[in-house]
Amino acid sequence: MVGECLPRIVNAVRGAASAPLPVELREEHSFVLDLGFDSLAMARLGLALEDQFGFPILLDSWLSSQSDPSALTIGSLRVFVASRIEGHEGAAA
Amino acid sequence: MKAQPLSTETSDGVLTITLDTPACPVNIFTHEAAVQLLGIVGGIDTRRTRAVIFRSAKPHSFVNGASLMLASAVGKPEDLTRLTAPIRQAYRALGDLPIPTIEAIRGSCYGCGVELALRCKFRVAGDSYDAHFYMTEIADYLLVPTFGSTQYLPRMLGLESATNFLLWGERWPARRALEHGLIDGCFSDGELDAAAQQVARDLARDGTSPLLRVRGAPARSDVEAFGKRTRERIDRLPPEYRGVYATCYALIERAVLKDTLDAEDLEAEVQASARSVVAPISKASVGFFFVRQLNEQVSLRGAPAPSTFHVRCDMSAEAPRYFRAELEGRRIRGLTFDDLAARPGSPDALEVRAYGSAGLESSSARSLAICDTPEPAAPDLGGGPVLYAPAWRGGAAFVEIAYPEPAADGQRAFRLLARAGIHSITTRPKNTFVTNALLRAYLTPQVAFLAAGGTRWDLAATLLDLGFTRLPGDWLVGWDLDRLALVLDRGGARGVTGLPTTLASLPSTRELEGGTVSPSLENAVLASLLAFARAALREGSVVHPCAIDVAARELIDFPLGKTSLCRYLTVTRARRLGDQASSIASLVGVHVLDSVQQYADGKRDFYR
Numbered sequence: 001m002v003g004e005c006l007p008r009i010v011n012a013v014r015g016a017a018s019a020p021l022p023v024e025l026r027e028e029h030s031f032v033l034d035l036g037f038d039s040l041a042m043a044r045l046g047l048a049l050e051d052q053f054g055f056p057i058l059l060d061s062w063l064s065s066q067s068d069p070s071a072l073t074i075g076s077l078r079v080f081v082a083s084r085i086e087g088h089e090g091a092a093a
Numbered sequence: 094m095k096a097q098p099l100s101t102e103t104s105d106g107v108l109t110i111t112l113d114t115p116a117c118p119v120n121i122f123t124h125e126a127a128v129q130l131l132g133i134v135g136g137i138d139t140r141r142t143r144a145v146i147f148r149s150a151k152p153h154s155f156v157n158g159a160s161l162m163l164a165s166a167v168g169k170p171e172d173l174t175r176l177t178a179p180i181r182q183a184y185r186a187l188g189d190l191p192i193p194t195i196e197a198i199r200g201s202c203y204g205c206g207v208e209l210a211l212r213c214k215f216r217v218a219g220d221s222y223d224a225h226f227y228m229t230e231i232a233d234y235l236l237v238p239t240f241g242s243t244q245y246l247p248r249m250l251g252l253e254s255a256t257n258f259l260l261w262g263e264r265w266p267a268r269r270a271l272e273h274g275l276i277d278g279c280f281s282d283g284e285l286d287a288a289a290q291q292v293a294r295d296l297a298r299d300g301t302s303p304l305l306r307v308r309g310a311p312a313r314s315d316v317e318a319f320g321k322r323t324r325e326r327i328d329r330l331p332p333e334y335r336g337v338y339a340t341c342y343a344l345i346e347r348a349v350l351k352d353t354l355d356a357e358d359l360e361a362e363v364q365a366s367a368r369s370v371v372a373p374i375s376k377a378s379v380g381f382f383f384v385r386q387l388n389e390q391v392s393l394r395g396a397p398a399p400s401t402f403h404v405r406c407d408m409s410a411e412a413p414r415y416f417r418a419e420l421e422g423r424r425i426r427g428l429t430f431d432d433l434a435a436r437p438g439s440p441d442a443l444e445v446r447a448y449g450s451a452g453l454e455s456s457s458a459r460s461l462a463i464c465d466t467p468e469p470a471a472p473d474l475g476g477g478p479v480l481y482a483p484a485w486r487g488g489a490a491f492v493e494i495a496y497p498e499p500a501a502d503g504q505r506a507f508r509l510l511a512r513a514g515i516h517s518i519t520t521r522p523k524n525t526f527v528t529n530a531l532l533r534a535y536l537t538p539q540v541a542f543l544a545a546g547g548t549r550w551d552l553a554a555t556l557l558d559l560g561f562t563r564l565p566g567d568w569l570v571g572w573d574l575d576r577l578a579l580v581l582d583r584g585g586a587r588g589v590t591g592l593p594t595t596l597a598s599l600p601s602t603r604e605l606e607g608g609t610v611s612p613s614l615e616n617a618v619l620a621s622l623l624a625f626a627r628a629a630l631r632e633g634s635v636v637h638p639c640a641i642d643v644a645a646r647e648l649i650d651f652p653l654g655k656t657s658l659c660r661y662l663t664v665t666r667a668r669r670l671g672d673q674a675s676s677i678a679s680l681v682g683v684h685v686l687d688s689v690q691q692y693a694d695g696k697r698d699f700y701r
Contacts, residue, residue, distance in 0.1 A: 018116035019096075038114070038121050039165075043386030056638055058387075058660060058700045060380035063165035067172055084701040 005081050009074065012048035016041055027075030037072075049081065057084060098126040100150075101133060106143040107293040113150035118398075119157040120149050122205055127179040134186040143297035145190060146289050147213060148197040152426065153223045153512070155198045156206025164236065164379050170367035177239050177363070180205070184240055188212035193296035197289035198267075199282065204229040207275075208240035211249070215305060217278035217292060218267040219285040222423040222513065225266045226275060232262025235337050235378040235654060239366040243344035244358045250274055251311030252319055252349045260323070260341055264514070266424065277305040282426060320346060329602050331560045333654055337369050380656040381646065387639040389511065392494075392519040396504040401427035403442045404509070408432045410447035412463045415486070417445075423513045443505055448479055461506055467529070467576040472522045478503035481526045484648055487571035490515040491647035493528045497521055516647045518640040527634050528648060529580045531641075534625035535649045536565065536581055538617040538680045540595055545679060550608030553600035558610045559618065560652030566601030568650065616673045617680035622651075623662045623670070624681075624688035626699065638699040659699035667693040 010025050019036030031037035046059045062080040066072050096115035101108060110133060114120045149155045159180060167173045187194060194213040200223045202210060207226055210216045218224045230238040247255040254273045257263045271279045280288040288304055295302030327338045344362055369375055406413040417430055433444055448464030463480040472479060478496040492510055494517050496503045503519060510517045520527045539552055556564050578592035622645070629635045642657035655661040671693045674686050
């Protein structure tokens, strides 16, 4: 399931980016360092992911899950999205 | 090669540094900008460069902030110190330059943008609504600022102005910023760049400029008396908010009591900021930024962003006249008005009529109708989008833009209101406006609580405990309560005699006196709001939970520290509410309890 997310995540990233992106997007690409994402682009990414996966996603908990903005990679987003798909039920109370 | 955020140009000994954050509609002072600014400042030969101007290339944004991802991705206090080091170094380098430095501010100047401006020796701004000043840190994110404002502002503005601006989140347009001493000159928007150049040349030559207002000493305050009042106000905030407000005010007071500013003062601010940024309540608050952005994208869906707006108002009716006066007062760049009666009209104009007037006939399908009092009847959207703003005259900058199908005029109205600093949601209301449904959901349990013998003090204590910083008695000022009562009466408060009087008696934060928290009322309010959110989404009145979240934040002041209404109301929380059904049944209708149970059984949060 986790692996199946990646093409749709890549589509969402391409839809949300405002800066030119590399031809090939890799899991280790950092949104901040490599892809030029700022907080506005991150907000667009939330909606682009919703368009891909069909349910509302807020990315704030993913953003705060890393200890450094440079650690926000496509790979870490893939893991986050997969966790939302796979039986997530009820956020932290 | 990656585009650089800063560019430079030298003319007549004046170095102009221009910020233009690549591929972004607003300027953000990023790590890259900090590193580049350090390099530029480090390379200045002060024998040749006699003054520096810092300006923005973006017409609507000077600096809107550092990247919020920076705050989001701080896990430990020491991370903030490390992550913000380049920006603090760049600011310090700019401040240490021994030549005149001038910020030429065009567009919004928020948070760390204000703090950047404080490091220059002089600040001038363009006189348009876009050029307004606002410290977002506490007001929007419950954070202690990081880049020096708690130490610079009190020394520059005095205790009271600095506290109002920094702690209580006052927004200042350019002229007001000039009155308070935050800036030294205010020019018409078209003259700003030339004026900044002239000021720079004057300062380089004479050390002064006739274009600048002579700065007086900041107003002196009775620190002890003002501090007492401020701490009392902080004590009226919800418990989890008090720490960050008290810390921030302690830093402000420290600055006022100490004439000189040294590295130790700035370090104290950084340490306080680092502690605040990892607090759960700050993390939750930062999350609302993404909710707000989502609402804008869902509402606009790629609709074009015009640079100018022309609005024709029906000046024979009160609501359009009020609409025009409000927007004119905001001095929005590129906005022009004329009277709808004038002929011929511009084909691109937004035409604003009064809701319920002749403007709603089908022949005027392109028009907007505005309603600024509570409207209990079912929405009539036959004539085009309706701007429903019953809170408008009470001072809440919130508008529901209702239309049956996505319409270009509705989206243009959304953009126009956003540019004016007014928050909007777009809806497709069915039986009533979404705003009405939200008001009913929030106020009906409170009215029922009072009708059942609960006291205003217990009601106030309960809402405060839930995290509301403003209570209904604070924001219902200026409302037509007779019409609001008609709106509520349709929602289940029927049978409560004297409803307008009851609404007028709802408590405000000014009159809190040791009430007792009612867990039943807390649960009833949350259950009622949950049922409202589910109904609005299920019937399609709103297409996305973010619209509900923005409405709840702007209209009823749903607590920032809970991120947002739909974020907070998880399935887990609904199950707990369901467990308390018997204790809240007297305050809410059966349909509310049923809805809570269905949500709890459905296993899907509003957001995943």
